Amino acid sequence: MQAGDLIASDSRHAAPSDAELDRAWQVLDEVMDPEVPVVSVTDLGIVREINWQEQQLRVVITPTYSGCPATEFIEQTISQALSEAGFGNPIMVQQLTPAWTTDWLNQRGRDRLEAYGIAPPVGSASKRTLLGEDPVVRCPHCKSEHTEQLSEFGSTACKALYRCIDCREPFDYFKCI
Amino acid sequence: MSKYDQLTELLLHLGDSAIVQAQRLCELCGHAPALEEEVALMNVGLDLVGQARNWLEYAAERIDDGRDADALVYRRDELAYRNLLLVEQPNGDFAVTMCKQFLYDAWHYEILNSLIHSSDERVAGIAAKSLKEVTYHLKRSADWVVRMGDGTDESHQRMVKAVDHLWRYVFELAQLDETKQSVIEQGILPGGEDLPERWLAMVTQVFERATLGVPAPAPSIYLNGQKGLHSECLGILLAEMQFLQRAYPDASW
Numbered sequence: 504m505q506a507g508d509l510i511a512s513d514s515r516h517a518a519p520s521d522a523e524l525d526r527a528w529q530v531l532d533e534v535m536d537p538e539v540p541v542v543s544v545t546d547l548g549i550v551r552e553i554n555w556q557e558q559q560l561r562v563v564i565t566p567t568y569s570g571c572p573a574t575e576f577i578e579q580t581i582s583q584a585l586s587e588a589g590f591g592n593p594i595m596v597q598q599l600t601p602a603w604t605t606d607w608l609n610q611r612g613r614d615r616l617e618a619y620g621i622a623p624p625v626g627s628a629s630k631r632t633l634l635g636e637d638p639v640v641r642c643p644h645c646k647s648e649h650t651e652q653l654s655e656f657g658s659t660a661c662k663a664l665y666r667c668i669d670c671r672e673p674f675d676y677f678k679c680i
Numbered sequence: 681m682s683k684y685d686q687l688t689e690l691l692l693h694l695g696d697s698a699i700v701q702a703q704r705l706c707e708l709c710g711h712a713p714a715l716e717e718e719v720a721l722m723n724v725g726l727d728l729v730g731q732a733r734n735w736l737e738y739a740a741e742r743i744d745d746g747r748d749a750d751a752l753v754y755r756r757d758e759l760a761y762r763n764l765l766l767v768e769q770p771n772g773d774f775a776v777t778m779c780k781q782f783l784y785d786a787w788h789y790e791i792l793n794s795l796i797h798s799s800d801e802r803v804a805g806i807a808a809k810s811l812k813e814v815t816y817h818l819k820r821s822a823d824w825v826v827r828m829g830d831g832t833d834e835s836h837q838r839m840v841k842a843v844d845h846l847w848r849y850v851f852e853l854a855q856l857d858e859t860k861q862s863v864i865e866q867g868i869l870p871g872g873e874d875l876p877e878r879w880l881a882m883v884t885q886v887f888e889r890a891t892l893g894v895p896a897p898a899p900s901i902y903l904n905g906q907k908g909l910h911s912e913c914l915g916i917l918l919a920e921m922q923f924l925q926r927a928y929p930d931a932s933w
Contacts, residue, residue, distance in 0.1 A: 569809055570730025599734065600805035602812060628812075655820040656720035660727060660813075664716060680812040 517590050519555040527553050527560060530588045534581055537573050538659050541619040544577060548607025551598060560585060560593040565603045568660040604628040605679050616677055617643045622665065624679035640676050642667035652676075686862040687800065688742045689762060690869070692752075693859065693906055694791075695735030696763035699753055700914070701784055702728035703921050704771055713774055720820060724781070727813040734806045754925035758915045759908040766849040768905075768914040775828055775838035780846055782821035786882040787853040789818045790875055799867035822886045829890025839892060849911075851898040853879050857906050 517523040531553075534544045544550050544564070552563040562581060566574040578595050585593045605624040608616075613623035625638035639648050647669040657664040662675040684692070705725035712718030736749035747755070767784055771777045792814055795807035828835040854876045856864070864872040884894050903909050924931060 566730075566809075568727060568730060569734060569813060570726035570728070572726070599809050600801070602805070602809040604812075654716040654720050655816055655823075656716075656723040658719070660723050664719075678816070680816075 524553055530584055534584045537576050541615045542612045546609050546612030560590045562593050563596045563598050565598050567603050571660055622676040624677050628679050640665055643674055644672045645670040686859050687868055688739055689859045690863050691735050691739035692762040695732045696761050697767050698728040699732035700763040701767040703917055724817050731810045738802055754922045758910050758918055763905050764852050765903055765905045775842040778821055778824040779842035782825045785818035785821045787879050788814050790878045794869050794871045797870045825886055826890045829892045847895045847898050851900045859906055
């Protein structure tokens with residue numbers, strides 16, 4: 504028996520069922536990324552799978568970048584949110600394959616990013632080429648497509664730094680990988 | 681003779697090269713020529729730390745003597761390190777920093793492009809993850825080599841000097857050592873036979889755009905990163921990187 508089991512074994516403890524799995528997904532819809540707090544972990548597509556392993560909920564997540572320092576924090580936040588919603592101590596599994604891609608970022612996440620001032624990834628990750636043309640990135644502020652890249656890398660591993668030539672505002676671009 | 685099998689040797693080679701390159705990049709924190717460049721260098725370093733952890737966790741499981749990835753990084757001496765000689769070289773000026781990064785990125789990109797088809801599923805998975813990141817690293821470092829090589833007289837001269845200085849260490853990138861030959865035969869590094877040619881083609885393509893000449897193939901010297909025979913720079917780098925864990929074993933946040 505683990506320490507958290509005593510707390511989790513109250514009347515709210517979820518029994519294995521498909522309905523409860525749906526409820527777990529809804530809980531995770533409200534767990535936000537710590538560095539981009541407008542998109543949820545499900546918007547980002549980093550929760551790959553939720554299922555039951557006997558009586559325990561098993562959550563499979565995948566990191567966005569190999570060195571993303573937020574991964575452990577996200578794992579804890581997910582685990583805590585599920586515990587508070589009556590799911591006991593979920594089993595957290597990290598999985599590298601298949602590698603996370605921005606193609607998994609859903610439309611709601613893309614809209615939320617742009618509203619927050621971060622340009623969402625342009626195009627599909629699978630069609631990117633090494634020394635190909637840079638994508639046309641739309642300014643999240645004035646919607647101009649007249650923008651330029653300042654740096655391939657920005658404030659976090661997942662972003663690049665851009666500037667709008669029309670409204671002159673700098674902005675982050677969520678890189679396509 | 682190494683006490684480890686060739687797959688483990690390869691994992692150490694990939695992990696150690698990534699962590700040593702990352703440590704060199706970390707030295708530039710607070711010292712890069714511009715804020716954007718510093719952010720970029722640190723981001724590249726962070727990716728490499730994450731990749732090193734993935735490779736070395738696998739290596740530690742195979743070695744199976746109770747050590748984890750942290751123990752491999754913080755408690756091994758230089759003779760046990762398997763990194764490329766290139767990445768342990770000091771940062772020098774910005775031309776050396778970016779030229780070193782580019783020569784490594786080009787090799788890294790090409791070897792990962794083979795490893796994603798590895799017969800070992802875990803290797804293929806880590807490689808696929810890493811390749812997405814390294815593609816960005818290479819794009820940026822290649823851009824800098826072109827910008828400085830095909831820039832002012834001063835920046836061109838600095839790049840020429842950087843290439844001349846670093847070229848003596850690239851024989852390891854331009855040749856297949858015993859470990860790589862073995863993992864190619866085992867299907868762990870499929871299509872690795874032409875890795876040296878693919879690396880050189882990438883370097884040649886970028887150097888041409890940068891108006892830089894490609895030097896004659898670098899001859900082997902007595903040093904050999906894959907066998908733990910390093911230049912003196914590695915010991916100094918490790919002394920700094922490992923200080924805390926050596927002085928205060930098992931210290932944690």
